[in-house]
Amino acid sequence: MTLQNGLLTPDAAYLWSDSALWDWHGQQLVGHENKIFVGWDWPWALVHSGTNDVAAVIEFEICTAGPSSLRELVGCIRTAMRPHLDHPWPNAQRALLAAYEGGPHLLLVTTEEMAGYPPLAPLPIRPQMVSGDSEAIRAEVAKGVTPDSMTRVIRQQHADCLMEGNFPLAGTVTRARVSAEGVEMVEVDELPVGV
Numbered sequence: 680m681t682l683q684n685g686l687l688t689p690d691a692a693y694l695w696s697d698s699a700l701w702d703w704h705g706q707q708l709v710g711h712e713n714k715i716f717v718g719w720d721w722p723w724a725l726v727h728s729g730t731n732d733v734a735a736v737i738e739f740e741i742c743t744a745g746p747s748s749l750r751e752l753v754g755c756i757r758t759a760m761r762p763h764l765d766h767p768w769p770n771a772q773r774a775l776l777a778a779y780e781g782g783p784h785l786l787l788v789t790t791e792e793m794a795g796y797p798p799l800a801p802l803p804i805r806p807q808m809v810s811g812d813s814e815a816i817r818a819e820v821a822k823g824v825t826p827d828s829m830t831r832v833i834r835q836q837h838a839d840c841l842m843e844g845n846f847p848l849a850g851t852v853t854r855a856r857v858s859a860e861g862v863e864m865v866e867v868d869e870l871p872v873g874v
Contacts, residue, residue: 681848682852683696683726685777685785686825687806690859691779692858693826693856694715694725694726694775694854695833695852696852696853697853698714698849699870711850713864714726717855717864718741718752723777724862725756729771730772733772739759740756753786753788756776760772776788777857783858807824811836813839816832826856849870850869851866852869854866
């Protein structure tokens, strides 16, 4: 599982992700790495959840195409995901994208139909995206989510994963702030692998 949270504010779009890498079966922690991929020519960042082979294809498509706009970037993501349309959950692919082009944008591109959007159609996220739907997570979100309070929500997501016996969100939680000034990456928390 990959932490894939996002928040849209009037001046920036934010992403959060953890660093834990799990084996194919989700049984064994195999390492840690920053999962947020950052643009270099203009302000954008994305976090992918799904299989690592697709993450590599997304990065390859972006690096080869060198997208200069949000539309081109979404096109690269769609091209990389298109061959995986017939892979249902849990093998679905999701890319949460934060970008700044004339203002902040937060978009989800997925191989699943979601919220009335067909697969691969960029779904605008407003004001936030939080993985998980437990009563405890809904209660945390109801308290209000800001860039500083998202850590509280993430800790509840982590606790839910552990209670459900899922391979947990774990390791270093990194936040990317995408604004007109660029992309700022900050480590904001550390989640244990177990309780």
